[in-house]
Amino acid sequence: MPMLTNPIERYSPFQPVPFPQRTWPDKQNKKAPIWLSTDLRDGNQSLANPMTNGQKLRFFRHLVQIGFKEIEISYPAASDSDFGFCRELLEGNEVPDDVWVQVLTPARADLIKTTFEAVAGLKHVIIHMYNATSCLFREVVFNNNRQETIALAVEHTKLVRELAEKYSKSHGTSFRYQYSPETFSQTETEYAVEVCEAVKKTWFAGQQSTWADGRDEQRIIFNLPATVEVSTPNCFADQVELFCTSITQREKCIISLHTHNDRGCAVAAAELGVLAGADRIEGTVLGNGERTGNVDLVTLALNCYSQGFTPNLDFSDMFSVIDTVVECTGLPVHPRHPYAGELVFTAFSGSHQDAIKKGLEAQTARERKGEKLWSVPYIPIDPADVGCTYEAVIRVNSQSGKGGIAYIVKQALALDLPRRMQISFYRVIQERSESTGKEITSKDITTAFRQTYFLGGSIYEGRLVLKSFSNLDLSASSSRLATPEMSPSSGRGLQRIQQLSLTNAESSPDRATNENLQKAPRRLRAKINVDGKLRDVTGEGNGPLSSFLDALQGDLGISLSIREYSEHSVGVGSDVKAATYVELLPPNADPKDKARGGFWGVGVDADITASGLKAVVSATNGYLVAHNVEIAEV
Numbered sequence: 055m056p057m058l059t060n061p062i063e064r065y066s067p068f069q070p071v072p073f074p075q076r077t078w079p080d081k082q083n084k085k086a087p088i089w090l091s092t093d094l095r096d097g098n099q100s101l102a103n104p105m106t107n108g109q110k111l112r113f114f115r116h117l118v119q120i121g122f123k124e125i126e127i128s129y130p131a132a133s134d135s136d137f138g139f140c141r142e143l144l145e146g147n148e149v150p151d152d153v154w155v156q157v158l159t160p161a162r163a164d165l166i167k168t169t170f171e172a173v174a175g176l177k178h179v180i181i182h183m184y185n186a187t188s189c190l191f192r193e194v195v196f197n198n199n200r201q202e203t204i205a206l207a208v209e210h211t212k213l214v215r216e217l218a219e220k221y222s223k224s225h226g227t228s229f230r231y232q233y234s235p236e237t238f239s240q241t242e243t244e245y246a247v248e249v250c251e252a253v254k255k256t257w258f259a260g261q262q263s264t265w266a267d268g269r270d271e272q273r274i275i276f277n278l279p280a281t282v283e284v285s286t287p288n289c290f291a292d293q294v295e296l297f298c299t300s301i302t303q304r305e306k307c308i309i310s311l312h313t314h315n316d317r318g319c320a321v322a323a324a325e326l327g328v329l330a331g332a333d334r335i336e337g338t339v340l341g342n343g344e345r346t347g348n349v350d351l352v353t354l355a356l357n358c359y360s361q362g363f364t365p366n367l368d369f370s371d372m373f374s375v376i377d378t379v380v381e382c383t384g385l386p387v388h389p390r391h392p393y394a395g396e397l398v399f400t401a402f403s404g405s406h407q408d409a410i411k412k413g414l415e416a417q418t419a420r421e422r423k424g425e426k427l428w429s430v431p432y433i434p435i436d437p438a439d440v441g442c443t444y445e446a447v448i449r450v451n452s453q454s455g456k457g458g459i460a461y462i463v464k465q466a467l468a469l470d471l472p473r474r475m476q477i478s479f480y481r482v483i484q485e486r487s488e489s490t491g492k493e494i495t496s497k498d499i500t501t502a503f504r505q506t507y508f509l510g511g512s513i514y515e516g517r518l519v520l521k522s523f524s525n526l527d528l529s530a531s532s533s534r535l536a537t538p539e540m541s542p543s544s545g546r547g548l549q550r551i552q553q554l555s556l557t558n559a560e561s562s563p564d565r566a567t568n569e570n571l572q573k574a575p576r577r578l579r580a581k582i583n584v585d586g587k588l589r590d591v592t593g594e595g596n597g598p599l600s601s602f603l604d605a606l607q608g609d610l611g612i613s614l615s616i617r618e619y620s621e622h623s624v625g626v627g628s629d630v631k632a633a634t635y636v637e638l639l640p641p642n643a644d645p646k647d648k649a650r651g652g653f654w655g656v657g658v659d660a661d662i663t664a665s666g667l668k669a670v671v672s673a674t675n676g677y678l679v680a681h682n683v684e685i686a687e688v
């Protein structure tokens with residue numbers, strides 16, 4: 055369906071201010087701006103159900119905890135509760151000495167007076183006065199020409215000054231003044247400068263003598279709002295740079311930005327505006343605010359952090375930030391919200407997962423060597439830095455690949471599957487996710503892993519269960535038990551009488567293969583439960599595994615050979631275990647079977663020989679199920 059109207063007839067494009075002298079494109083942000091949270095004012099005024107004062111207090115305390123030093127607490131003339139909140143903060147002694155509270159008032163005498171009454175007695179207060187300066191507002195809302203608009207600002211700045219002097223004498227409050235030419239970005243920039251010059255002159259009139267060392271407290275704050283975002287961020291940045299370079303006595307001014315998100319560019323506009331010379335940003339935590347919201351301070355602050363400089367705000371406990379915002383505003387956080395959404399550190403797609411898995415492994419290896427620099431594909435910041443675990447980094451659905459699934463197995467079971475086993479297990483999960491069409495949870499994956507490889511107690515037992523074994527070295531020099539008999543009696547699986555050293559477990563797969571498969575002649579005896587009946591089997595070979603396979607063939611008629619073997623250690627110190635992986639093939643496997651892969655098994659045990667035998671049993675169970683094999687009776 056076509057749009058209702060022709061946009062050429064309905065909307066006029068933004069006319070950028072010509073400013074070829076701009077310097078901001080060549081600059082880089084290296085320092086955090088001053089932050090002001092307007093959650094309790096702009097954020098609050100845009101809620102269908104404004105916050106209760108209890109919610110505001112909770113929010114205020116959290117803002118202090120995050121590290122905000124400037125907080126707009128209310129529009130005191132709006133309502134008794136807005137007024138009352140200021141008094142509650144005072145009476146509850148809630149405002150730390152290094153925090154400035156800010157209150158908003160229009161340029162109306164009665165409302166300015168109410169505003170001062172509300173904050174009388176607080177220690178550090180920024181009085182924030184606004185009037186809209188754009189042509190549209192001058193003509194339509196105020197019916198004022200340019201001079202009348204300036205006069206409105208000047209006249210009420212005078213009143214603010216008088217009251218500030220009065221209340222600082224009577225109540226000891228330190229006041230600062232902030233003036234916003236509301237709708238700045240729609241105002242002719244040179245005219246916005248003219249208004250602010252007049253305001254500045256009025257504010258500083260008679261105060262020159264007190265201007266000492268240019269401390270922030272003495273500066274006037276000019277807050278330049280993109281009340282409605284109407285242009286691309288580069289045009290806004292030009293307006294900001296033009297303002298910053300045109301205003302006189304720049305050293306006596308703090309230039310603040312207040313961007314809204316109507317075109318979805320509030321963050322970009324604020325960042326470019328800082329390049330263009332602004333010192334301060336007003337916004338809200340997670341971006342609540344009029345219409346599409348104020349600029350999101352979480353995103354801005356963590357953008358600083360990810361560029362390697364401190365934002366001076368602490369978002370290391372993102373969950374509690376989200377809790378506070380959701381509980382106080384009643385607004386949800388989008389799952390893709392930068393840094394805070396529940397999906398922002400999560401990858402479902404296979405190639406992302408593969409790169410993340412490799413990246414996290416490389417990161418861990420670098421960190422072991424003492425290097426801290428974060429560099430992981432697809433994950434711009436370490437989730438741990440905002441209090442998130444790695445659990446959600448990789449989640450699995452039909453778009454996922456072997457790398458992601460292997461990552462979850464590694465996280466959950468500490469098993470680092472060999473590449474071809476990853477491919478084999480991926481097929482199992484892929485089938486499940488395609489049949490359900492849904493996400494497969496980490497628990498589903500570990501359950502499937504236990505089922506597929508017959509691990510983890512009676513629920514996932516296969517037809518063969520190894521109960522005990524003895525492993526006799528037949529070499530000429532010594533004829534002894536290499537691994538003594540194990541008792542099946544405890545019901546906890548294999549029991550070793552003598553613990554083998556597990557140094558082998560840390561050796562390379564090749565060395566381990568030599569140890570286990572090619573050692574000089576052995577005889578291996580084992581007790582195996584076969585379809586519920588205990589059977590004795592005996593075999594000989596060059597190592598325990600080949601002896602065991604010989605036993606399976608000779609006594610049970612199961613003929614399999616090892617195609618791939620690998621192992622690694624799990625855990626550290628006295629708890630270290632060996633994890634062994636084997637791929638078995640029937641000797642007569644046709645090339646198609648070979649190409650598809652054989653039967654994989656995994657075993658974990660404190661004894662490396664036992665872990666190898668368990669892996670063979672695990673893979674054999676897979677083979678028995680897949681081929682519905684009859685097992686020879688004695």
Ligand SMILES: CC(=O)SCCNC(=O)CCNC(=O)[C@H](O)C(C)(C)COP(=O)(O)OP(=O)(O)OC[C@H]1O[C@@H](n2cnc3c(N)ncnc32)[C@H](O)[C@@H]1OP(=O)(O)O
Pocket residue numbers: 096099129131132133159160161162165184185186195196236281344
């Ligand atoms: C961009 C922003 O976010 S600005 C902040 C906006 N926030 C709020 O408005 C929340 C709090 N506001 C309120 O509770 C009320 O609007 C009040 C108490 C301030 C005023 O209420 P009312 O007296 O009923 O007036 P109303 O809200 O209709 O205000 C419009 C009047 O104020 C004038 N006005 C609007 N803004 C300003 C301003 N910044 N300075 C001076 N006058 C202003 C309008 O021209 C209009 O005047 P008119 O009645 O002579 O035509």
Ligand SMILES: CC(C)C(=O)C(=O)O
Pocket residue numbers: 096158184234236237277279280281282312314
């Ligand atoms: C009061 C001003 C700063 C405002 O909220 C805006 O212009 O968006």
Ligand SMILES: [Mg+2]
Pocket residue numbers: 096279281312314344348
């Ligand atoms: Mg606003």
